[in-house]
Amino acid sequence: MAPYESDEATAAAQDEDLHTGRRKAARYVVPVAVVGVAAATIGLVPALADSGDPDLPKITAQQLIDKIAKSDVQQLSGTVKITTDLGLPNLGGLESSLVSGAAQGGGDGSSADPESKLTELVSGTHTLRMATDGPDRQKLSLLESGAEYSLIHDGKDVWGYDSKSNEVYHGTAADSGKEHTAEPQATPKGFADEVLKSVDDTTSVTVDGTAQVAGRDAYKLLIKPKQSGTTVGAISIAVDAKTGMPLKFTLTPKSGGSAVLDAGFTQVSFARPAASTFDFTPPKGAKVTEDKAESKAPRQAPESGKGFAEGLKGSDVLGKGWTSIATFDTGAEGGMPSGSRGGDLDGFLGSLGDQVSGKFGKGTVFSTRLVNALITDDGKVYAGAVTKDTLVKAANEAK
Incomplete structure (x- = not known):
């Protein structure tokens, strides 16, 4: 109570x-999709x-x-x-x-x-x-x-x-x-x-x-x-x-x-x-x-930025209350690659995040003043109204 x-x-x-992005398209919109997550998490x-x-x-x-x-x-x-x-x-x-x-x-x-x-x-x-x-x-x-x-x-x-x-x-x-x-x-x-x-x-x-x-x-x-x-x-x-x-x-x-x-x-x-x-x-x-x-039928969420946000609704949830973290697998091996591996756009988007590592491997955290999202190099995503350290800890424990 x-x-x-x-x-x-x-x-x-x-x-x-108390939205699942798929493949490469999801990787491109992660920093902006965080905004969509914020709209839900707000x-x-x-x-x-x-x-x-x-x-x-x-x-x-x-x-x-x-x-x-x-x-x-x-x-x-x-x-x-x-x-x-x-x-x-x-x-x-x-x-x-x-x-x-x-x-x-x-x-x-x-x-x-x-x-x-x-x-x-x-x-x-x-x-x-x-x-x-x-x-x-x-x-x-x-x-x-x-x-x-x-x-x-x-x-x-x-x-x-x-x-x-x-x-x-x-x-x-x-x-x-x-x-x-x-x-x-x-x-x-x-x-x-x-x-x-x-x-x-x-x-x-x-x-x-x-x-x-x-x-x-x-x-x-x-x-x-x-x-x-x-x-x-x-x-x-x-x-x-x-x-x-x-x-x-x-x-x-x-x-x-x-x-x-x-x-x-x-x-x-x-x-x-x-x-x-x-x-x-x-x-x-x-x-x-x-x-x-x-x-004819309800609209289906597209496999892009909206899919990323909508996926959060049906994703697995770690933790409780205000430190709840939504997690799902994008199926995109390589996470958010650097410019040398993924081209100018990937490199630009990657530069907006912070590189982190732990038991889970390596990944990038994209941050806003409210919602943070960690996308790992093996395609896992962890997102919530939580700090970067809380995301990394959750990814380590999930591993």
Whole structure:
């Protein structure tokens, strides 16, 4: 059971359960795929309020957890600002193109496909405009300089529109899964839902006062790992005092400095959005790509960067809690070779990592401020929100 602590009381919470790249393609995208891992592991880090500390009734951490769980907001509209700083080197746009290419692997190749477009959220600061009217109507817009990308779910139809390229993606949300709906996951609620699944006896959860976010009174829930060896410092979730919906989510690394992830509403309304919000007709002259596979079967993860990230979901897990490490075999002998063995690209990517050795043999560790990944020369991968030393130790013990 996890310890839930507040200024006045400590309560016990129920435990809850906490992507495989293949061949040479996986080796090329490892440094960037780590970003994909981070997007998954991010759900596995303290939030600053707008201003003011409202005077709210006392609440225990357990009661606040329950309030989040019972929250059932069906209608809302608002603006979310999201900043991600994984500490990746500036590759002059190479990282973005690699991520997009990885996400499009096996896909339709449309710039309006949400699987590729929304990967832009893995770095920098972005503004999202969102609206929800029940489970069958959502809209998420990514506002860019002079352009906008919108993902609209209206009943069975899912539309993606990239105004910059004037391309349209069309799929359906029926039967084959929710991955093509516009249900917003890159929001405070989406991140909070994931992190709360990770709370167990390796975690300390406390109420850390109150705040005001987007003009709303909120409680602050502070989550800290008890374990050493993790790169996660703390997670703070600002929870709307009235509805129980998370309004702000901030993850800071143990190494300190700016947040790795900061996502929060700058404006929010719980009134029902106008029905016209979810209307969409492809603009004249737009290129429309139909996702025909949608009505036949769920999409399969491509054998590339996305496969790397998706593989983590079904990989073997070593350790427990915040020091859990996903491990799998890429089947790529030679790991991440040097330039002399693998060409200029391999050499460049290899230079981004740290060479390590141990009982497991030799390998390269690729690091971000949150997620580290070790790929050994015999093709094994170890990844998690853990330190380099923790990865090496796990690889040695697995050997």
